[in-house]
Each structure stands twice: as C-alpha cells, then as structure tokens.
Amino acid sequence: MAKKLTATVVGGGVSGMTAALILARFGHEVTLVERSPVLGLTVRGFSRDGVYFDTGLHRTGGLGENGPFTQYLKFLGLGDLPVVWYEEDAFETVRFGNQGRDIALPVGYEATKQRLHSLFPDEKQGIDAYLDAVRRVYNSAPFIHEATDIRAAFAEEDAYDTFEGFVNSRVRDPILRAVFSAYSMLLGYSPKEVSFLQHARVMASAIDSAATFAGGGAALADGFARRLEEAGVRIITGNGVSRVNFSSGGSIEGVTLDSGDMFDADTVIYTGHPYYLLNIVHDGVFAPVFTRYLRTPAETPSAYMLFGVSDKPLFPNNGCNLFYCRDTDFSSVFSPAHNPLEGPFHITTRPGTGLPRGKRMIEAAGEGYAVTAIMAGSFASYLRWKDTRSGERGPRYAEFKAEKLDEFREALYVACPETASVRFLDGATPLTFRDYTHSPSGSVYGRKHTLMQHNPQPATRVPGLWLAGQSIVAPGVLGAVISAFLTCGFIVGAEELHAELNR
Incomplete structure (x- = not known):
C-alpha cells in the first residue's frame, strides 16, 4: 500500500x-x-459598540457569476457564502480635491467605457486601448481563466512598459490618467515602478465586479475553517x-x-x-x-486606519467608497518626502449590523453604517516600540497613537466634509499592521x-x-x-x- x-x-x-x-x-x-489563536486573523475584522468593521477585506472583484473568485470558492466548497453587491452605477468615486471634481465609476467594462467616454470625449481612443488591454491581460493570466502554463505567470512580467509609461502614451488628460492611477493604492507602489501587466491584473478584478460577503471577512474566515474541518485537515492554532x-x-x-x-x-x-x-x-x-x-x-507602505459609525450614508449619490486625491500626481505620493496627511485617503462604508443576502449595499443598512478610512503610514515612527507586544506598550505609545489618529481625523474632515457625521471609535497604526499582518514593517500588501x-x-x-x-x-x-x-x-x-x- x-x-x-x-x-x-x-x-x-x-x-x-x-x-x-x-x-x-x-x-x-x-x-x-x-x-495566532484563530485562522484568518487579518481578514476577520472586529466589533465595537455592536458594529462590525472589516479589516483585511473591504470589497473584492471576481465574484460575478462566472468570475474567477466565484469559481475558486465553488472549488473550495465555499460557493454558498452570501454575497452583497456595491452599487453598479457608482461603486467607487475618485475625488480630486484641488480640481474640485468627483468621478463616479460604475461596475463592468462596457459601463466603465461609456462613463469615461461621456466624461472625457476627446480620450475615447485611449480609454478603449487601456480597458481592452486590461481585459486581455486579465483573461490570459494563469489560474484566472483557462491558461495553464504556470511559468507564464512569472516569465511575462517584463512584457509591458511601466504602468505610467503605458497610460501616458495613450492618454493625455491628467485627470483621466489619475483616475487610472488611483488604483495604485490597491497595489501599494508607484505607477513609475509597477508594470502595466501587474496593474492590469488588479484593476481588471476591480472593474469586473464590486462585492463583499454578507458577514464580511469573518464570514469568509469561518467558511474556510468549516471546510478545513470537513476536509479532514488537522488545524493547529x-x-x-x-x-x-x-x-x-x-x-x-x-x-x-x-x-x-x-x-x-x-x-x-x-x-x-x-x-x-x-x-x-x-x-x-x-x-x-x-x-x-x-x-x-522593498516593501509596500504601512498605513493608518480609522473606524467609525454614521447614521446615514456618507456618499448617497456616489456609491459607498471614495478615493480622495489632493491632485493628479500619483507618483509623488510614493516619495519618502510626501506628507500622508495630504492624502490619498480611501473611505469605505457598509452597513454595520449585517448584510442580508441579495441586497445592494445602500439598501441593506438598517441601523447605521460602519465607516473605515485608510491612509499611508511609515513604520519608522514606531521603531522605539518594534520589540513590544500589543497591550504592553505603555502610556507613551497610547498618547502617540491618539495624536497621530487625531491628525488623520482632522485631515480627513478637511478633504471629505461628509465625515463630520462619523463617530470614530477606534484606529490602527503601522505597529498594529505589523502585529496583524506579521510583516516586519507593517506593510499592507507585503513585498512590492x-x-x-x-x-x-x-x-x-x-x-x-x-x-x-x-x-x-x-x-x-x-x-x-x-x-x-x-x-x-x-x-x-x-x-x-x-x-x-x-x-
């Protein structure tokens, strides 16, 4: 035998x-x-005052009927997890503070094309070239669709120019360039550094669908734990x-x-x-x-996060999520000299007391919204506590953390006055990220x-x-x-x- x-x-x-x-x-x-004491610690989220907050999973793509994430979940025995959809007409808004302009983005390639065509009529050719290339890369990526040559996942990385070079050679309008560049926040590195190929793999998923799970990241982690037990996997935590x-x-x-x-x-x-x-x-x-x-x-940046509640949707006409960008120059955002209090900021909202299956995000809120805001941060400010554990850092750390989160809150209000209705309950620093992501400098996405x-x-x-x-x-x-x-x-x-x- x-x-x-x-x-x-x-x-x-x-x-x-x-x-x-x-x-x-x-x-x-x-x-x-x-x-850690539990599986899926980073994505599990937490509750404050009876309100659930997601931490490592705010929204995800690929959850359409035939989307790759949907197919993976079915294969893993998790296809029954209830999914809640963001608003199709405006799941995300990119706000440019210095230009006083909001760009609301819909879900889906064709809807995105039509929206951008209407907003940037002189850029139709560049818009089509960009979106068609994003879709082509996404559809040929190994283990996303039918491609089976797993060596190609690594060999093709140099096939394209940098993302910035690719877009700038096809698009002239600085605001449109910045709309595409805003998703550098989902990668954690500058448009000057990343290949168009890597950008496209992430951007395509965001365009394809915008959803989350009814129970947030905790539902995903619990579903995994249940399936692992059913599969006979020995679990040691x-x-x-x-x-x-x-x-x-x-x-x-x-x-x-x-x-x-x-x-x-x-x-x-x-x-x-x-x-x-x-x-x-x-x-x-x-x-x-x-x-x-x-x-x-070279690590992706760490971050600060704020968690709060609001009794009304922050962006009722512009979906549930907002990217705030002070201006259109995203490359400078990743410079060591950049002040993170100038943005970008990313704000997500979701019902704080559960998400019924089949409901749209804005329809689902009965008793308020959970609001999460994030901005880049540096672990260098926390080196004095690098060898400490959570709960053992003393009053000086508590004071420093409160000071930094207060600065973030004030900058957020200036950039997004809608946050005046938010009652903030808690926050996280780069040291928190180090503790939960188990990366040496608290990087949000690990290595670049x-x-x-x-x-x-x-x-x-x-x-x-x-x-x-x-x-x-x-x-x-x-x-x-x-x-x-x-x-x-x-x-x-x-x-x-x-x-x-x-x-």
Missing part, C-alpha cells in the same frame, strides 16, 4: 487555508499551523512552526512547533512573509545571495511587485519546500488565493488542478 503524502502548511491566512484545502482534495494528509526539519540528504522531513511537537511532512508550504522564512530553516539552506534577497526587500524587484517564486531550491502568499504573486485576498492555486499547481500538477477547477 502506497504511503499517503503528507503536507504541512505554515500560516493560516487566506493563502494557507486555500492551499490546505487544495492539497487535501488531492489526497494529501494536511496539517495547517497558525501562530496558537502554536507556530519554529523549525523545518531536513534529512541528511537535504530533503524535507517535517516541522517542529514552538511547543516542541514534531510532525512528519513530505511537503511544506510557507505562506508567511518571506522575510521570516529564514527564521525557521537552518543556516546554509539557501545561498547567501538569496538570504540577503529575503532580508532586504515591481519591474525592479522580482519576488520569490513558488519553488525553492529545497525539494519539497514551497512558497505562497500575496508577496509571491499579487496583493489582496484574490491575489492570496491565486498564489495558493499556482503553488499547488506545481505540487499536484497544473493540468490536473485546472481540470478539477473547471469541472
């Missing part, structure tokens, strides 16, 4: 939970290990992996946990931040150049994906040791899911996985 394949997945975030379910479906005996164990020949043998417990494994998938991978392998496993490469990445930085690929030089997560392929929840499918495609076979996915 053949020995059953064994696998340990390190990290119980979205990518780790996805990978565990895939491997279990293909016959592996899977152990999922998460150092509150106990991290301290060491990956190797045979004398250099192959994977298993893992040792913080508790001292040991588990055999033929395969280990590490889904945490690549920086910390070196903490769980012994010296000499990787070449010195790769070790330096893991230790010195730029033309100048090639991130680790799923396969390492160690047989049986694999990588997944948003630092590997793409940012966000959908990026984390896609990464798990790509990595598992190497392990179980890309064609076999695609056949199951498309069955």
Whole structure:
C-alpha cells in the first residue's frame, strides 16, 4: 500500500487555508499551523459598540457569476457564502480635491467605457486601448481563466512598459490618467515602478465586479475553517512552526512547533512573509545571495486606519467608497518626502449590523453604517516600540497613537466634509499592521511587485519546500488565493488542478 503524502502548511491566512484545502482534495494528509489563536486573523475584522468593521477585506472583484473568485470558492466548497453587491452605477468615486471634481465609476467594462467616454470625449481612443488591454491581460493570466502554463505567470512580467509609461502614451488628460492611477493604492507602489501587466491584473478584478460577503471577512474566515474541518485537515492554532526539519540528504522531513511537537511532512508550504522564512530553516539552506534577497526587500507602505459609525450614508449619490486625491500626481505620493496627511485617503462604508443576502449595499443598512478610512503610514515612527507586544506598550505609545489618529481625523474632515457625521471609535497604526499582518514593517500588501524587484517564486531550491502568499504573486485576498492555486499547481500538477477547477 502506497504511503499517503503528507503536507504541512505554515500560516493560516487566506493563502494557507486555500492551499490546505487544495492539497487535501488531492489526497494529501494536511496539517495547517497558525501562530495566532484563530485562522484568518487579518481578514476577520472586529466589533465595537455592536458594529462590525472589516479589516483585511473591504470589497473584492471576481465574484460575478462566472468570475474567477466565484469559481475558486465553488472549488473550495465555499460557493454558498452570501454575497452583497456595491452599487453598479457608482461603486467607487475618485475625488480630486484641488480640481474640485468627483468621478463616479460604475461596475463592468462596457459601463466603465461609456462613463469615461461621456466624461472625457476627446480620450475615447485611449480609454478603449487601456480597458481592452486590461481585459486581455486579465483573461490570459494563469489560474484566472483557462491558461495553464504556470511559468507564464512569472516569465511575462517584463512584457509591458511601466504602468505610467503605458497610460501616458495613450492618454493625455491628467485627470483621466489619475483616475487610472488611483488604483495604485490597491497595489501599494508607484505607477513609475509597477508594470502595466501587474496593474492590469488588479484593476481588471476591480472593474469586473464590486462585492463583499454578507458577514464580511469573518464570514469568509469561518467558511474556510468549516471546510478545513470537513476536509479532514488537522488545524493547529496558537502554536507556530519554529523549525523545518531536513534529512541528511537535504530533503524535507517535517516541522517542529514552538511547543516542541514534531510532525512528519513530505511537503511544506510557507505562506508567511518571506522575510521570516529564514527564521525557521537552518543556516546554509539557501545561498547567501538569496538570504540577503529575503532580508532586504522593498516593501509596500504601512498605513493608518480609522473606524467609525454614521447614521446615514456618507456618499448617497456616489456609491459607498471614495478615493480622495489632493491632485493628479500619483507618483509623488510614493516619495519618502510626501506628507500622508495630504492624502490619498480611501473611505469605505457598509452597513454595520449585517448584510442580508441579495441586497445592494445602500439598501441593506438598517441601523447605521460602519465607516473605515485608510491612509499611508511609515513604520519608522514606531521603531522605539518594534520589540513590544500589543497591550504592553505603555502610556507613551497610547498618547502617540491618539495624536497621530487625531491628525488623520482632522485631515480627513478637511478633504471629505461628509465625515463630520462619523463617530470614530477606534484606529490602527503601522505597529498594529505589523502585529496583524506579521510583516516586519507593517506593510499592507507585503513585498512590492515591481519591474525592479522580482519576488520569490513558488519553488525553492529545497525539494519539497514551497512558497505562497500575496508577496509571491499579487496583493489582496484574490491575489492570496491565486498564489495558493499556482503553488499547488506545481505540487499536484497544473493540468490536473485546472481540470478539477473547471469541472
């Protein structure tokens, strides 16, 4: 009788939970290990005064009837999660403060084309060229549609110019350029740095559909946890992996946990931040150049967040979400000299007491709205507390945090007077992000994906040791899911996985 394949997945975030379910479906005996007390910590959100706030999942694309996220969820046994849709006519508004102009964006390619044609009639050719290219890239991306050559996910990265170069060669109007550039916030890096290819993968998902889950990120995390138990995955929380164990020949043998417990494994998938991978392998496993490469990445920015409640929708005529941009120069936003209090800001609103299935976002609110605002922030201001734990930082940190959040609140009101109706209840700093995202500098999206930085690929030089997560392929929840499918495609076979996915 053949020995059953064994696998340990390190990290119980979205990518780790996805990978565990895939491997279990293909016959592996899977152990999922998460150092935090619960699975899916970053996306679970929290409640204050009876109001639920999302943290790592505010909205997502790809949830249309035949959308890629929908297909992934069905494959994983999560196709029954109730979905709530943002307003189709204006799910997002981009506001340019210095120009005094709001651009409301609809859902869908054709609706977006028509809206932008009406607002920028002299730019029809450039609009069509941009949107057609976004759709073409999206439709050919591995594990988004029918493409099965997983090597192409990495080899094609240099196929296009920078995003800024691509758009500027086709569009002249600075406001229209800035509308497209606003989604750099969803990537965490400058339009000068990112390839058009990487931008298109994220932008296309945003255009395709705009939705969230009725129970927010907590519903997604709970759904994953339920399916993992049903699939027979051994789940270990509150106990991290301290060491990956190797045979004398250099192959994977298993893992040792913080508790001292040991588990055999033929395969280990590490889904945490690549920086910390070196903490769980012994010296000499990787070449010195790769070790330096893991230790010195260019990171996406960290952030500040505010959480509040309002008894009325903030933007009743412009949808539920707002990008505030002081002006049209997005490249300067990512300069170290930029003052984050000048924006950009992103504000999301959603009903705070649940989202009934089948309801549109604005229809669903019965007793007020949960309001979340986010702006970029630097971890450098928090270095004095880098070795501290949450709840043990003392009054000086509490005072500093309150001061920074007050500054954010005041800047937000100046930029968006609609926030005067919001009663703010809590907030987060870059140190909070460090604690919850487990990235060394509190980066929102992990490592940057730029033309100048090639991130680790799923396969390492160690047989049986694999990588997944948003630092590997793409940012966000959908990026984390896609990464798990790509990595598992190497392990179980890309064609076999695609056949199951498309069955």
